[in-house]
Amino acid sequence: MTLHQLKIFFTLARLRSFTRAAQELHLSQSSVSVQLHQLEGTLGCKLVEQMGKRIFLTEAGQLLEQYARKIFALIDESQQALDELKGLERGAIHIGASTTPGTYLLPRILGEFKARYPQIDVALEIANSREIQNRILRNELELGFIGGQIIADEIKSEPYLMDKLVLISARKGPRQIKGKATSLKELEGQSFILREKGSATREVIQRALEKQGFKIKIAMELGSPEAVKQAVAAGLGLSFVSIYSVLNEIADQRLVIVKVKDISFQRPLSIVSHKDKRLCKAALTFLEVARSMADNF
Known part of the structure; x- marks a missing residue:
């Protein structure tokens, strides 16, 4: 099993579409299919079942997806740790927000953060509070700004305003x-x-x-x-x-x-993150900027 094959499988498991997985990975659909079959052959078990246009994970596929998520989270964390050796000269953070804070509060915070740290890339995803928390649980976001109730014990919450x-x-x-x-x-x-x-x-x-x-x-x-x-x-x-x-x-x-x-x-509007996730320096700095601006709203 190669990391490349695992990445293809993990992307397919997340998107549940050969077409979208191929587009995201910049591969052909046939290449995605070939790599998946090779991975299944190496592991000796079926990972994915396709019924019509819908894709489902087998029991083995569901188990592998859990381990793949942990593996790629560690890879991302290691890259962030190495970036921190260079200070805030580079980096990227993925932030989520429910509609109200995402539309009416975060733009000002983002503006202030980018003015101070123009070299840090920030991606902001806006969805409802439940979806933002689900994405944090799936390790797709580092921070979230929400207005809803906490849905899982793995979510760490900090009151904002x-x-x-x-x-x-x-x-x-x-x-x-x-x-x-x-x-x-x-x-x-x-x-x-x-x-x-x-x-x-x-x-x-x-x-x-x-x-x-x-x-x-x-x-x-x-x-x-x-x-x-x-x-x-x-x-x-x-x-x-x-x-x-x-x-x-x-x-x-x-x-x-x-x-x-x-x-x-x-x-209450709250800042949320995964309690087991180590936040990178850029995310911690973004938190400091957000906290410093809370009284301005």
Whole structure:
């Protein structure tokens, strides 16, 4: 078994597609297939089964994938350790963020970090909180900035800042809630626009409202806060969003915040990483920059 063959198998296991694996590895599909068959011949067992266009790992394939993940994590860690011998003259970090911190907080942090360390490459992936944590567990990300609950004991969490969730409406919103404040009773029957399932914002809102016995009427589910804001501005419904996401719209009076008298929504935004992963110097430095900027938001 060669490291090249193991890399091909690991990429195929991750992407579950010969086509995408070949594209990522800059190989032909036939080369990927040949190398996989050679690896299976060396190991004496089937690693992958293909049913139509779908790819599944056999029991042996699942076991090998676990070891391959550890092997390539160690290779990456060794490269990072060697890079650190040269200080912060070079390097790369992969960071993930859920939609709110990724869209409204991380760009400023990235700007400050790149101004100080222009030679360090930073890749930012944005997804919902659950997916960011899953990617950390798969060793695909070094750090994550999320607003959701921790889903696994292997995730280490550090509080970053508190995020206030506010009710927003179009300027010419429903007549029943016009004014500076409303109550949950007055919100009954109103149409709400929510984020997709898996969104930390949605989870926080639904849990809090369910505790109050409030049944939310979902008119629409959208995959980003920007889409939610546009829908609210168009008069399609109300929504609860992060205060960080609507600062510009409130200032420009494109949207209004409606105070809900009998409930308030806050959630912690956290920095997460794998508790067993040794963070490289570049990632640790990025953490220092992020911490130093927390009071600026």
